[in-house]
Amino acid sequence: MIRIENVSLAFGKTNILKEISVSIPKGGITALIGPNGAGKSSLLGLAARLLPLQAGDISVDNLSVSSTSGKVLAKKIAILRQDNHVGSRLTVRELVGFGRFPHSHGHLTENDHRIIDESLRLFGLTEMSERLLDTLSGGQRQRALVAMAYCQDTDYLLLDEPLNNLDMYFASELMKSLRNIADTRAKTIVIVLHDINYAGSFADRIIAMKDGQVVADGKPADIMTETALGGIYGFNIPVISVGGQPIALPFRR
Amino acid sequence: MSIAANQIGVLLATLVLAALFLVSLGVGAGDVTLFGLWHGTAELDLLAISRLPRTVAVVLTGAGLAIAGLIMQAITRNRFVEPSTAGTAQSAELGILIVTLLWPAASLGFKTLAASVTALLGTAFFLMTAHRLPPTQPFLVPLFGLVYGSVLGAVATLIAWQLDLLQYLSIWSSGDFSGVLRGRYELLWIGAFLVVAAWLVADRLTIMALGRDASIGLGIDYARMMQLGLGIISVISAVTVVVVGVVPFVGLVVPNLVSRLMGDNLRATLPVVAVSGAILLLACDILGRLIRFPYEIPVGTVMGIVGALLFLVLIFQPRVRG
Numbered sequence: 372m373i374r375i376e377n378v379s380l381a382f383g384k385t386n387i388l389k390e391i392s393v394s395i396p397k398g399g400i401t402a403l404i405g406p407n408g409a410g411k412s413s414l415l416g417l418a419a420r421l422l423p424l425q426a427g428d429i430s431v432d433n434l435s436v437s438s439t440s441g442k443v444l445a446k447k448i449a450i451l452r453q454d455n456h457v458g459s460r461l462t463v464r465e466l467v468g469f470g471r472f473p474h475s476h477g478h479l480t481e482n483d484h485r486i487i488d489e490s491l492r493l494f495g496l497t498e499m500s501e502r503l504l505d506t507l508s509g510g511q512r513q514r515a516l517v518a519m520a521y522c523q524d525t526d527y528l529l530l531d532e533p534l535n536n537l538d539m540y541f542a543s544e545l546m547k548s549l550r551n552i553a554d555t556r557a558k559t560i561v562i563v564l565h566d567i568n569y570a571g572s573f574a575d576r577i578i579a580m581k582d583g584q585v586v587a588d589g590k591p592a593d594i595m596t597e598t599a600l601g602g603i604y605g606f607n608i609p610v611i612s613v614g615g616q617p618i619a620l621p622f623r624r
Numbered sequence: 625m626s627i628a629a630n631q632i633g634v635l636l637a638t639l640v641l642a643a644l645f646l647v648s649l650g651v652g653a654g655d656v657t658l659f660g661l662w663h664g665t666a667e668l669d670l671l672a673i674s675r676l677p678r679t680v681a682v683v684l685t686g687a688g689l690a691i692a693g694l695i696m697q698a699i700t701r702n703r704f705v706e707p708s709t710a711g712t713a714q715s716a717e718l719g720i721l722i723v724t725l726l727w728p729a730a731s732l733g734f735k736t737l738a739a740s741v742t743a744l745l746g747t748a749f750f751l752m753t754a755h756r757l758p759p760t761q762p763f764l765v766p767l768f769g770l771v772y773g774s775v776l777g778a779v780a781t782l783i784a785w786q787l788d789l790l791q792y793l794s795i796w797s798s799g800d801f802s803g804v805l806r807g808r809y810e811l812l813w814i815g816a817f818l819v820v821a822a823w824l825v826a827d828r829l830t831i832m833a834l835g836r837d838a839s840i841g842l843g844i845d846y847a848r849m850m851q852l853g854l855g856i857i858s859v860i861s862a863v864t865v866v867v868v869g870v871v872p873f874v875g876l877v878v879p880n881l882v883s884r885l886m887g888d889n890l891r892a893t894l895p896v897v898a899v900s901g902a903i904l905l906l907a908c909d910i911l912g913r914l915i916r917f918p919y920e921i922p923v924g925t926v927m928g929i930v931g932a933l934l935f936l937v938l939i940f941q942p943r944v945r946g
């Protein structure tokens with residue numbers, strides 16, 4: 372369980388997060404949605420100890436992120452950041468393999484290689500595994516980064532907009548893979564999404580943030596309504612039902 | 625880069641280095657022949673007192689500088705920095721200058737210590753500033769390094785000029801192996817130890833080049849690794865400046881060339897970078913001894929020209945994509 376208690380964050384005088392308290396129990400997919408600048412990335416950054424906690428406390432399976440050693444946490448929680456710039460000339464396989472570092476410290480075992488192969492396969496990278504990252508397209512590189520985070524094989528996986536740059540096919544493949552991982556391996560996935568229809572279709576729970584606060588939290592069916600979405604995003608978003616599945620139509624004129 | 629190709633690369637580089645090593649033992653104002661070695665002691669002495677120490681010194685310096693450059697590039701995530709243009713070498717010069725002023729009779733070891741301390745301080749300041757510069761403008765970091773290094777160099781020159789120590793300063797600011805004798809170069813072995821230390825943390829360095837977030841996410845103690853890198857860079861630079869003087873470009877072009885050919889997985893490439901640094905510097909030193917035989921051109925000068933040419937090649941050669 373990720374327990375976030377009274378967490379506040381300020382950069383200079385501006386308050387980015389305001390006394391956020393939310394718990395994410397073990398298992399399942401939680402989607403984090405909300406407008407640009409709501410504080411989603413900041414919250415994930417704090418949970419993954421990339422930003423120092425200023426106020427409040429965050430713990431992962433009762434390990435406080437501010438006092439637990441980085442080595443221990445690296446086996447508990449993995450994060451994919453929103454903007455990644457990889458300038459190193461590494462092959463896809465090498466990059467994904469570094470996801471094993473917390474476990475193997477660079478000496479890859481049979482088991483590590485098995486997990487690397489599986490990650491490559493899962494995210495459609497097997498064919499390009501020996502290619503250098505700087506020869507890949509933006510979406511292929513994004514998949515390699517997701518595979519690296521997955522390869523870390525942690526109970527908790529935080530993904531900040533993993534669908535960036537992905538085409539429709541790979542976006543839905545990625546979401547299906549995550550759903551599958553969450554169901555069959557009891558992983559806990561927190562994923563920041565801007566496409567709320569993916570959130571509505573694949574998540575078990577949706578947490579909506581706005582202006583540094585949690586403004587809505589519930590099952591997809593509760594959040595995927597015209598009123599709730601209108602409140603979160605500040606404009607009218609019609610929602611229709613397709614085969615019992617609520618679909619938001621923000622692009623309807 | 626496949627493991628087999630990688631191993632062939634290492635093997636080839638080592639063979640080239642071995643060949644140059646033998647050539648270096650044979651080149652100089654006095655003749656050394658196998659025949660002479662077999663019969664006389666004079667040539668044996670020449671070899672043991674001068675040629676061998678010099679050759680070993682060049683190899684250690686070349687390897688050390690290349691690795692110092694590699695580490696600096698990894699931890700700043702910038703391919704265009706190296707200790708001799710980012711204030712490290714200049715800080716070390718300042719340190720020796722200060723010791724020479726305050727305690728002229730200080731031993732080589734003590735001078736190295738002082739140079740290491742000032743190099744550490746100077747480089748720490750550079751790194752702190754480099755991390756504040758916007759990553760969207762990668763050329764700001766080396767540019768800042770150049771300006772910063774020049775300012776420190778100017779301060780050193782001013783002090784030396786005021787106190788009539790300019791000819792000392794020129795000894796440290798231009799690398800030269802002609803003065804290397806047995807008993808005067810052994811400190812360079814510290815560099816060899818640090819190269820091995822760097823190799824032991826090669827995976828961590830590769831991860832650091834992916835950035836702070838990736839490093840912390842993978843459980844690396846980022847601050848501690850930063851300090852370790854800083855320490856290795858500073859001490860290698862300081863030892864080099866004290867024993868042979870500033871040698872430019874090795875730390876810049878060698879890691880870049882190897883990265884082009886073999887990528888950036890440092891566990892695989894770090895040994896190649898070390899050996900290649902030694903090859904490049906040894907080749908330049910031999911060249912410096914041959915061009916105006918029996919006179920010598922300092923290796924710093926030769927390296928300046930060769931290094932600049934290699935750098936231009938790097939810039940204008942389109943990246944190999946593969």
Ligand SMILES: Nc1ncnc2c1ncn2[C@@H]1O[C@H](COP(=O)(O)OP(=O)(O)OP(=O)(O)O)[C@@H](O)[C@H]1O
Nearest residue numbers: 382383387405406407408409410411412413414453
């Ligand atoms: N280093 C920083 N210094 C100052 N302000 C910052 C910094 N990082 C983020 N912010 C501000 O914090 C707020 C929240 O940023 P955050 O990146 O968490 O938003 P987000 O919800 O992830 O948005 P997006 O959907 O655009 O990714 C924004 O207003 C942003 O401008």
Ligand SMILES: [Mg+2]
Nearest residue numbers: 411412453531
């Ligand atoms: Mg964000």
